[in-house]
Amino acid sequence: MTSTASQQTITRADGRTPEQLREVRITRGWLDAAEGSVLVEFGNTRVLCAASFTAGVPRWRKGSGKGWVTAEYAMLPRATNTRGDRESVRGKIGGRTHEISRLIGRSLRAVVNVAALGENTIVLDCDVLQADGGTRTAAITGAYVALADAIAWGQREGHVKKGAVLTDSVAAVSVGIIDGTPMLDLPYSEDVRAETDMNVVTTGSGEFIEVQGTAEGAPFRRAELDSLLDLAVAGTADLARIQREALATEPAGYRA
Amino acid sequence: MTSTASQQTITRADGRTPEQLREVRITRGWLDAAEGSVLVEFGNTRVLCAASFTAGVPRWRKGSGKGWVTAEYAMLPRATNTRGDRESVRGKIGGRTHEISRLIGRSLRAVVNVAALGENTIVLDCDVLQADGGTRTAAITGAYVALADAIAWGQREGHVKKGAVLTDSVAAVSVGIIDGTPMLDLPYSEDVRAETDMNVVTTGSGEFIEVQGTAEGAPFRRAELDSLLDLAVAGTADLARIQREALATEPAGYRA
Amino acid sequence: MTSTASQQTITRADGRTPEQLREVRITRGWLDAAEGSVLVEFGNTRVLCAASFTAGVPRWRKGSGKGWVTAEYAMLPRATNTRGDRESVRGKIGGRTHEISRLIGRSLRAVVNVAALGENTIVLDCDVLQADGGTRTAAITGAYVALADAIAWGQREGHVKKGAVLTDSVAAVSVGIIDGTPMLDLPYSEDVRAETDMNVVTTGSGEFIEVQGTAEGAPFRRAELDSLLDLAVAGTADLARIQREALATEPAGYRA
Amino acid sequence: MTSTASQQTITRADGRTPEQLREVRITRGWLDAAEGSVLVEFGNTRVLCAASFTAGVPRWRKGSGKGWVTAEYAMLPRATNTRGDRESVRGKIGGRTHEISRLIGRSLRAVVNVAALGENTIVLDCDVLQADGGTRTAAITGAYVALADAIAWGQREGHVKKGAVLTDSVAAVSVGIIDGTPMLDLPYSEDVRAETDMNVVTTGSGEFIEVQGTAEGAPFRRAELDSLLDLAVAGTADLARIQREALATEPAGYRA
C-alpha cells in the first residue's frame, strides 16, 4: 500500500488512509462439499464464494473441447441495513443482480484457458452474507481463489489435465472520489457519498479486465479518472498478493 | 441427554448414541445490522437466522393492535452435495421451500403474544449455508433466539412495551427410525435411510406445537410413533436448555 | 362408527357426535375420458379426483423399471365462501397448494408397488369444486379410488401386468380439539374454531402414513395428541370400508 | 328446433339432425355459497359457472356510478381426452384461455345496464369440468343464468336497486360446415372435422353480440356464411327458451 505525502493527512472514518484497503480475509474451505469455497471479507463485507465443478458443458458448447465458467451473485435479504425482498419471492432477478453476475463471470473467464479446462463447467456462487460496500469486488477477489481450488480439485480427481488452466490471477477493487479526494475500497458509508464510483478488475500482472466508472453526482474529468485508475491498480496489486498468500497455505476451513 | 440402557449399545456413524443430539452451537449477533441474528449449527448443518424488526403491520392487520411474525426459509445453491438451481433464477419458489417457511412461521407464532408485540412486524430469514439434515429444525431452534433478540431490541428502542411478549420458548428436532431403531437428530446420511421421518416442534415446557411424521418406506405402527415422540420430547428439552444458556450470556457475535 | 358414552352427550352443529364422519359419498366414473375418476364428498366438501394414466415415466426414472404416481391439488376460485384469485392468473402456485399436492402424492405412493406398476405414470388431479373443510383428506380418500380404477384400466389394456400393484388402501381424515373435545372430520365452521388441528393418513390395515398436527391456538399435550390419534384411526377405518364398498360395485358414473 | 326437409335426411353420429342442439341442461344453485351458480351441460360438455357478487368496483371505475361484470374461463386438466398441463403450474395463461375469458365477459356486458347495477362487481368463473366441444358457448349460456341469479341476490340483499339490470338474455352456440353440410352445436368429434367453425352469440331477441367465424380448412363463401348464421340464430333462440324455463322454476340445486 503506497501512499503520497499529501494524502496521508486525510483520515477516513475507519482510520484508513485514502489509499488503504480495509482488512481483507480469505478463508478457504468454508464449505465441506464444494470443490472450492471461500469466505472473503473486505472489512464488514462478507461474501461466501462456492465453486461447483461438474464434468460436461452446456449443450451449445458440447464437442468444442472447451470448458465453461460462469457465476451467480445474490444477496441475502438481511445482508443490508434494511431488509430487501427475496428475488425468489418476487419471481424475478433484478437488473443489478444480473449485471454483477455477468461481471463476475466475465472477469473470471478472462484468466481461464478454457481449452486447458476441457469440457468441464465451474459455477461460482457468490452469496453476500453481509454487505458493507464493495460486494462485487470482494466477490470477484474471493471467487478467483475458489475457482483455483476447484480447478486443483478437478486435476487431483483426473477430470482436468495437469498444467496451467489459469493464465493469471484476477482481483477487483472499488475506488471513488469523496469530497474531492480519490479513495480506495469504499465501505457503504463512503459509497453513498462518492461523486464518482469506479470498479476496476485487473490481472495479477496489473493489466485491465474491466473498468466501470460512473459519475454519481457531477461528471468527472480525465485527470480524476487517471488518479482513480492509479489507486485501483495499486489496490488490486495488494489483493493479488493476499490471494497468493491464501493459496500458498493449507486451507484453514470453517472456524479457522 | 438421557439414554436408556438398551439403546446405548447402538453406535451411529458419527459416534452418537441413538438419543443424542449432534453438537449444537448458537452464535448470537452474527450480523451487524439485523435486530436479531443467529448462526445456528446442528453438527455440519449451518443456518443463518436474521430477524428484521419493522414498525407497522401488513395492511390486513392494521388497526388490530396486534403484531405479526413470519418467516422465509431458503437454501444457498451449494449448501448441498450437488449444486441446486437458485429459485430466483427458476422464477418460482419450490413446494418444499414454501412448506418449511410456513412451518417456521407457525411455530414461532405459537409462542408470541401478538397483542403484547403491538403493531410491529418481525420477519425471520432462515438461510441454509450448509445442509446436513435437519435444516428446518435447526432453523426453528435458531430463529427463536433471533426472535427473542429482536423483541428485546424493540423493547430497548421503545417500539414494544416492556413485559413478556414470548409466552414460552420453541425448539424443534427430527427423529426417525433407522434399521428399526428410533434415532434423534438425523444427519443427511441417516435421513435418506430412515423408514419413518418425523419433525417435532415443542415449547420449552414440553408441549407440542407441530408433529409431522411421514412414512418414507413402510407405514409405521402406533408403538413406533410413540417411541419417536418420546425421543423428540427429550431432544427438544435439551435444545430448550441450550437456547436458555445462549440467551443468558452476552452475544458473542461473529468470530466468536 | 363407534362412540363412547361420555362423548355422546355432545352434539355438533350438524347433529353429529364427536366421533362421527360426515356423510361420505364416492361416485366413480364421474368423467368419461379419465382412466379413473371419482367425485368424492365429505358433507358439503366436493372434490373431483381424476387419474390420468400414461405409458412411460419422467426422464429421471427411465430405465428403472419403476412407475411413478404424483398428484396436483387445486381449488376452483368460488369453491369457498369468498372468491379467491386463480393461481394461474397470479402466475404462481401458493404454498398451501404445493404442500397439499405433495402430501397427496406421498400418501398414494406409500401404497403403490412401483415395480409392479412398471414404467407407467399416473397423475391424480384433485380439484376442489366446493370446500367445506377437510379438502385434503377428502382428496386423498377419493384419489385412492381413482388410482385403483386407473391401475385396473392399465391392467385391462395390457400396460400393467396382472397382480397386486396396490399394497393396501389409503384414506385420510381430519381431527381437532374444539372447546376441549376431540372431534372427527371437521367442517369449515369447526375447523376455524379448533385449538389443535390434525390430519392423519392411514392404510386400510390401520398403520400410519402421515401424521400432521398443528397447534392453532395453545400448544397441545401428549394426552390430547393420543386421543386425536385414536379418533382418527377409527375414522379412517370407516373410510376404508366405504372405499371397499365403492370399489366392490359397478361404477355408477355421472348422474348416479 | 326447426328443420328443413332437405337436411332431415342427414343423421349425425349421435343421432341428431344437422339443426338440432344436443341435450341442454341448466342446473341452478349447484354451489352453496356463490351468489349465482349453474352447472350447464351441452351433451357431455359440462361447465360450472359461478357468479361472485361483491360490492364496489375496480379502482379505475370508482365514482362512475357504474358496475362491472367480468369473466374467467378455465379448463380442468383432465376435462379433455388427454391430460393438459395446469396453467397455474406453467405459470402463465394460454392465449386460448385469455381469448375465451374476454369473449364471455364482453358477451355478458352487452346485456347489462351497468348504471342500474350500480357500483358492484360480478365475476363469472366458468370452469370446464368435462369438454366435448362448445365449451365457450355453453359457458356463455350458463353464465347468463348465474349472472341473473347473482343480480337477483344483489337486489334481495339491497345492494342493487329494484328494476331491470339485464336488458335482454344472451346465449351462444357453435355452428360448422362438415362434409359440406352446415351443422349446429358441434361435439368434439365434429369440431375437429369442420371445414369452417363459427361461434355466434345473440340476445334473446335474436340480435348479434358476437360473430366469430374461422376457416379451418378452405376459405368459405358468403352463401355458406349466411346459412351458418341462419342455423345459429335458430339455435340460440332455442337456448334462450331453455334459459327462460330454467329461470322460471325454483333452483334445483346440486343433486337435482
Added chain:
Amino acid sequence: MTSTASQQTITRADGRTPEQLREVRITRGWLDAAEGSVLVEFGNTRVLCAASFTAGVPRWRKGSGKGWVTAEYAMLPRATNTRGDRESVRGKIGGRTHEISRLIGRSLRAVVNVAALGENTIVLDCDVLQADGGTRTAAITGAYVALADAIAWGQREGHVKKGAVLTDSVAAVSVGIIDGTPMLDLPYSEDVRAETDMNVVTTGSGEFIEVQGTAEGAPFRRAELDSLLDLAVAGTADLARIQREALATEPAGYRA
C-alpha cells in the same frame, strides 16, 4: 374503391367517404437481414412485419414433411397516445396480444400449402410502431407480403422447392357502424365511437378466412352485419390489388 351515391354525402373527419381506405403503403425490404420484411402503413398506423425463415420445424411436426407458419404481434410502449407498460416488464403477455398473434397466424396459414413449404418454419413478427386503429388488419395485410418474400427467398436459396407455396393472397380490414353508418378502415378516433366493430380477413379471390364482429354498444341486426360484410369485401379487394402491385415491383427498402 367503389362508392354508392347515397353514402358519398357523408364525409369523415379525415375527408374520406365511408367506403374508402386510408392511404395504404407497403414498403418491402425495410430490414437488411430478415428474409422478408415490410413496413405497412394504414394512414398513421405503422406496423413492421419481419418474416424469419428457418430450416426445420417444431418437434411436434418433425417427419411430417410439412412446414409451419406462425406469428407474434406486439406493440411498442409508446405506439399509443398514452404509454403502455411493456409486456416483458410485466412478465406476461396480455390477452389481446395473444388473441391477435393467433389471428395473424391462422390467417396466413389459410393460404399456405404447408406440404409445398416442406419442413421449414416462417415466423412473422408484427411490431406496431405507431397505432391509429386497425393494427391487426394492417399486420395481416403486411405480413402476407413479408411471407411471400420469405418464401421466395427460401426458393432462391434452395430450401423450398419451386412452385406455388401460397394458394392465394390474404388481406384484412376493419369495418364498423358509426352513428348508424357502416364505415371502412377505422382510425382510432372512429374505432372508439363504433357501435359495432368487425374485422374481416379474406383471400385475394374474395372468400372469407375470418369474420369477427363484436357489438360494442347495442347488439346488431342481420342487415347491419350484411352491409358490413359488403363493405369489408370491397376493402380487402382493394388491399389485394395494393399487395399485388407491391410484389410486382422491385423492393424499395428503407428510405424508399
Added chain:
Amino acid sequence: MTSTASQQTITRADGRTPEQLREVRITRGWLDAAEGSVLVEFGNTRVLCAASFTAGVPRWRKGSGKGWVTAEYAMLPRATNTRGDRESVRGKIGGRTHEISRLIGRSLRAVVNVAALGENTIVLDCDVLQADGGTRTAAITGAYVALADAIAWGQREGHVKKGAVLTDSVAAVSVGIIDGTPMLDLPYSEDVRAETDMNVVTTGSGEFIEVQGTAEGAPFRRAELDSLLDLAVAGTADLARIQREALATEPAGYRA
C-alpha cells in the same frame, strides 16, 4: 473528426478511417403522439427513442419537489441477423437488457436538474429496430434529443417552469481495439472481433459520465485504455455537434 497521420492508412471494411463515426442521422418527431421522439441511426443501427412525459412521480419520490427520468431498452426479435425470442414470451427480461436500460437512465439523469424538472416523470423507450453494433450508444445519443424535446413540450404546456432543466447534453460511442488498432464506433462485424470493447458516455463539454471497458480477449494495458479514451472523447464531441444541429432545426418528422 481529427485523425493522426499514422492511423489514416488503415481503412475499415466500410471505408472509414479508425477515428471516423458511421453516418449518424437524428430524425425528430418520428412518432405523432410522443412528447419527444427520435429515430436515431448510426449506420445500419436504427433505434426508435420515445420520450413519454407524465405529470407526477413514483410514490417513493412524492413530495420531494424533484422529477424522475428513467429508460427502458429493448430489441425487436428480428433486429438481429438471427431471430431472438421475445422477452415478453420468455416471461423475463434478460441481464443484458436490464443492464443497458439502467445505463441509459443513469446517463440521462446525469445531465438533468431534477429540481428544475419538478415532480414530473419522463420515460425514455429505446427500441432497437435494427441492430448493427453500438445500439446502446445510439440509444443514449438519440434519447438525449427526445428528452430535450419532451422537456420543451412540458415547458410549452406549463407543466415545467421555464429555465434550464438540462445542465449539459449527453452522447455515447463505442470504441475498441481491432488487430491492435483502436477504432471508433464499431459495427457488429468489428464488434465481434474486438479484443477490447469500451462504451464511453460524455457530456457535451467533454467530461465523463460512464466509462465501461471490457477485455474480450486478452487484458488491456493502460496505454491502450488511454488511446481508447482519446478516441471516444473525440467521437462524442462530434455526436454532441450533430445533436445540437438536430435540435437547432425544425423537427423533420416521419418521412423526412
